[in-house]
Amino acid sequence: MMQQRTDWTSKQRKALEEAISTYKGQPGALIPVLQKAQEIFGYLPREVMGRIASDLGIPPARVFGVATFYAQFSFTPRGRHTVLSCQGTACHVRGGGKILEEMMRHLQVEEGGTTADGRFTLEKVYCIGCCSLAPALIIDETAYGKLTPEKVKEILDQYE
Ligand code: FES
Incomplete structure (x- = not known):
């Protein structure tokens, strides 16, 4: 029996159940369910993949195999926002380099990491592609240029 994590919120659990019941029984259900799960949790926790496997009646090894094949899926927690520091x-x-250092200090995170608050x-x-700036x-889809260490802190603080 698959162990279920207790730290999923009830909203996440409900959203996952809805996604599974929407696609269950359809051919090719696995990929859209995995995409939905990643949207809900921000990444694919092992326990979530196990739950998907048992609910869709697909062997867990196949679910893991498919998920690892596609680069779009992530297996470590990601923040709600992605900052790409040029x-x-x-x-x-x-x-x-100074901007990146300032962000690491301000957010208390290493390059490649996710902040403790999941932001x-x-x-x-x-x-x-915006070298003139x-x-x-x-951040996500928005580009910011002509940055200074002060400006970057103000920008980051606008994101929840
Ligand atoms: S080098 Fe940074 S935008 Fe081109």
Whole structure:
């Protein structure tokens, strides 16, 4: 019997049950259910994949195999927002490194990590296509440029 985590919220549990019942019995149900689960939990916890496997009647090994095949799925917790800190050449020469350091200090997170409050996942990228605005970063879909350490803190604080 699959052990169920007790720290899922009832809202998450209900949303997962709804997703499973929407797709159950349809051919190709697994991928949309996994996508939904990732939307609900922010990543695919092992226990969630186990629950999906038993509810859809698919062997757990197959669920894990399919999930690991697709790059869109993540197995570690991600923040509600993704910050892409540009460290491409233009941003680097204009202080992109300091911006990244300031964010790591302000958010108390390492590069590649997720904040303890689940707000942000901080990642490094190389050129986001707005070099004239260097140093720049992207949060979710929004680009911010001509950053300073002060400005970046104000921007981060706007996100819940
Ligand atoms: S190097 Fe940062 S936007 Fe191009």
